[in-house]
Amino acid sequence: MSVGSLRSVYAVELEGERIVLPGEREAHLAALADVGTDDACSIAALFDTYDQGYREILAVPISLRVRDLLRMPMKTPLLFAKRKATLAKVVDAHIRDPKVRALHTALWPYIGLPTSQMAFLPYGAMMASYVGEGAFYCRGGFQTLADAIADGLTRHGGELLLGTKASKVGVSDRRVTGVELETGQWIEAATVISEGDVRDTFDELIDAQEVPKRYLRKLRRQTPSMSACLLHLGTDLDAPSLVEAQITIVAPYSSEESYGRSVRGSIGGVSVTVPTLTDPGRAPAGEHTVVVSAAVPIECGERPGWDDRKVADEMLAMAERALPGLSNHVTFAANVDHSGDLQPRYLGPIYGWAVEPKQAAAYRLPHETPFVGLWLCGHWTQPAGGIWSVVASGIQAARLVLDRSVHGGLMPLAL
Template sequence: MIGAGMGAMAAAARLAVAGHRVTVYERTETYGGAVRRFERDGFRFDTGPGLLTLPAVYRDLFVKTGREPLEDRVELVQVDPSARHVFADGTEVSLPNASRAGVVAALDEALGAGAGERWGDFLVRAREAWDRTRRPLLEEPLWPNWQVLAGKEPYPGTTYKRLLGRRRVVKLFEVGRRELRDPRLAQLLDGYALAYGVDPGTAPASAAVLPYMEHAFGTWYVRGGVRKLADAVYERCRERRVEFVFGAEVTRILEKDGRAAGVELSTSAVAEADFVVGQGPWRLGGLTGRQVYGAGAVGPEPEDRYPGRVVVCLALRGAREPGAVHRTVVHAADDEGDLDLFRHGLLPDLPTTLVDRPDDPALRPDGEHESVVLTATVPSATEYDWAAPGAADAFADRMAAAAERAVPGLRERVLWREVRTPLDTERETGAAGGAVPPPALAAPEGVLHPANSTAMPGLFAVGGWSHPGGGLPHAGMSGALVAGLIVEGPEFRGSQ
């Protein structure tokens, strides 16, 4: 196993239970991939995902690898409201967790009669897109005839007049403009795509499944921080006798009789294996010296075509005020600014910023302080020079200015801050430019990642850059698919 990301560890635990001897070679000194933690002076911060959707993926992992509920290892807390949204015109709305009726009522009250109904109708259509794509896109290996997933748009968009005829909604921006018909609702929708690193200006309408997942299955916080989930998966691997070797960089995948036969490390040490599982499909070719995806397959693309993230960890003086919500989304004053980061690699003046304020004593030194994390989607390090003097701090200042719309007096409370850019992501995960993988989306112009199996027998790809894409739940699904393909062979068709 090359790399100790969440998908790789999920595969390792499942393979170990199936009787395989598994060794994981990780070039850094820790596990978890992008699920990291920064600690200083009694403050603790999640620098990767701050919340968990689809916890059923990890519940399944723990049941299948030990007949033990996930909740025996970590405490899951349903976040309510799922998020508060602050718009440029000063409008605010808090959306209840996993309650369509509650969301409809909240939007009607905040945005005006009819807004909630339009969003509710949108969620009904989003559910149809989810039902059409859930299994083939998330729970099964990528089909050899994957072109089926890139065929008809699965979102049942409405039609509208255009010139002399009618056109069906097939793009996310059309959903906002034609179906939601309120710039704030459109920004609400765009924000979900932006958080996943998907361009709202070009995304297919099937990206509607992203807000649907949160509304249907809830948004969850892992008490102690999401890093605790990585700790739990790592410990499960260790209990199943998975061996981890940290500080071990794989420089070559060995081949024997046309199949993967092991790895060579930077120290020239060699480890033989019956199967090799790697992360980052577009790097596997360099490690093998050959094409690992055949003609007609979904091929790997350079990772830095996707954006990255800036994360600002804030150590604050003063207690968290009563009634503060866990997550606030502060929407950009100019939504064109967010789109420019995709079009031209430009930074928005006041970016859409996620403000995470967990009410968790484990993350702060005492009750008179608070730890806050700000997150914004930005160009990768190959699109923008994050190493330029002052670049990171200047953008962190913009994020703090945006966040102050949600936390009045924020900047006066700051004791210190830690700014993490795509350069940190690149160092920790190896992703080119510090890019973050988006989830797979079925549509003619959707997002599909390379299959978990490759053209080289015995070589498999796992994690966010392979099928079914990025995000904590998707990484767990990727691990399950790889384990199934190795244990059951090419006839494996996914969990039943």
């Protein structure tokens, strides 16, 4: 697997004006300071806060004991002080100009909540890594990452059963006993790690009578994250001459307005990416791949009155503002209905639980379950959603299963 770094991190199409935010820190801060009335030092202080949060996340033990919690105010003071903060609370203390706020928080769909509801830390960590380290993409598509992990598993003697659903997790006396596959095959196991939808694990795969009521009540109190709907397209437009950044956000001024529109049943904004800018081999010569995505409520596809065709049209119309001429230059669409009309693809909760302060970081579901030998990992659990975090989550779960130390940081990866 190789990675290609991107040029400018993102651009925002805000009411007819295109503003490009570079990945290099000083240039990024200057671009933000240029468009509004905020003092550049105040914006820089916000990014310093993000950097500190990012450094502290990397230093925090992957499994917290009581004494780690007691030491948090000294060892990771920012994580401790801001553990219940929303992004709006932190950003508003540094940025006053509404246009600068809108630009800075335009990537809110990548965390999946408007700034007044989103935990501060995930957005801060994303910004600290985008602006400074840069954004990265797996050359060949994200499948190459999954393939690399699968390759590691088989090289170490693991067996991978693709396309085979687990239909039951067996438990007895609060211990896991094995897994039944949809083929009817029973695999006896003293250890099972579940990384699918945690609600399915405890509502469908395990007999609900066996699950402690307190645990079920806890799960039912949690709120799932938003869904995304996607259009995967090919185009013969000259994309490199039309977009300046790998991500172009087309949205109204504020995350609240954009979120409100999508909750009310229309498209609040879109993110447009052109993976072939980084990885030209992914499309035939002279063409580009385009991904248009929008944050939508999880139940949207089944909502009465929800109209897939209207949604696809709205998404395409917004994507036109990033790539003028796109609708007349679509050479390929991954999803179309029987009459050839574009169909959006819905993904379900894209980050597991919604990334609210009360469901983020240490407040997220732990890997341990009420059953001996049954562990959880993935984006429903600690530390968070997103590729990096679910890899970390898998490593944490593996260390717990192998009874290796979980009280240091994540690095080095060696078990």
